[in-house]
Amino acid sequence: MYDLTVIIPTFKEEANIRKIITEVDAVFLKNALNGEILVVDDNSPDNTIAIVNELKKTKTNVSLLVRKSDHGLSQSVADGFLHASSDVFVVIDADLSHPPVLIPKMYGEIRAGSDVVIGSRYMEGGGIKKWPLKRRVISLGATFLGRLLFPDITDPVSGFFAVRKRVVAQAQLKPRGYKILLEVLGKGIWENDKEIPFEFSDREIGASKLKIKTIIEYAQQVMDITLYSFSHHESAAWREWKKVFKFGLVGLTGVIVNLAVLKLLLMAGISGYAALFFAIVVAILNNFLWNDLWTFKDSAQRLVTSVWQRLWLFYTVSAGGAVINYGIAIALTQFIGMKIELADLIGILIGFVWNFVINRRLTWGRK
8 A cells, every 4th residue: 555646647748757757756765655656648659658668667666547538637637546556646747847846745734634735836935937928827817717616725726736535536526628626626525725835847848738628628617616516515616605605695684784774874864975874884894794703704724813904904895896886887877878777786796796706815815
């Protein structure tokens, strides 16, 4: 039984496979790890398979799985989960873009209690080298969509991660494209995650396999995970959607409080504008208290620990949401000729998204 299995998905990697296997094995030896190296190959037409078979003669911890159909990086990793000979998996690219020296640290975090450990390019200390602008923009867009589902994770689409076997053992994975981590996060059963910064280096040899089809598959994957979470409430994605629904319900109570306070102040003889101002202030306070005590009560390792700072942030973000709501409603009526009721509804929806996303990241964000 091995301590961990390093899964390396490959397709036409004859130029890199010898070096990545050698480096991973050297890390095992240096850190006294009883590790398996599992190469999962999509029936490469070059010498990738031959080189792995050659290395197997001298390295008994190297295994090879050749897949003859349903090719794809994510599918290869998912098959690797099924064939690995340990309870801890580390996924790493064959193209030397991920540093094998971090494998022991990832394994250590798993041993310390984490269910998923992610190599992050976007947290402090991480970065990307030698990437053209087009790939950077695509990556940032993919990361943004992924963080809508998992806002506390800075790099939910990383290709470099470690995971416990039990996280994916019963998961109904539907692997596609290149973002297998998002599938694991969306359908695996996990509670504790940890991110480790690393500097991503673009492949030294060979061509990138990123295509337009990959972007389309990714968008489909995000939608699939969202729909999956609605019927699988044990998933991590559902935990986030619950916050969205709670945030919306709190917003409705704010409307009721606003109207009630406004009516009481008007009945007390307070002038209309003053009464409206105080009603809004009280409604926002109501929303903050409910969100702080209910919606985000389980927010651990809060970025903002002071309740007064969170309150100030919430008021500031809410003011921004009100400006967005008003500005969009005016723009749609003035420039498109939309009816004010519909324009206001669209403004409210966009303002709601603003309020939730920004407050989720700042007011109740995780360190």
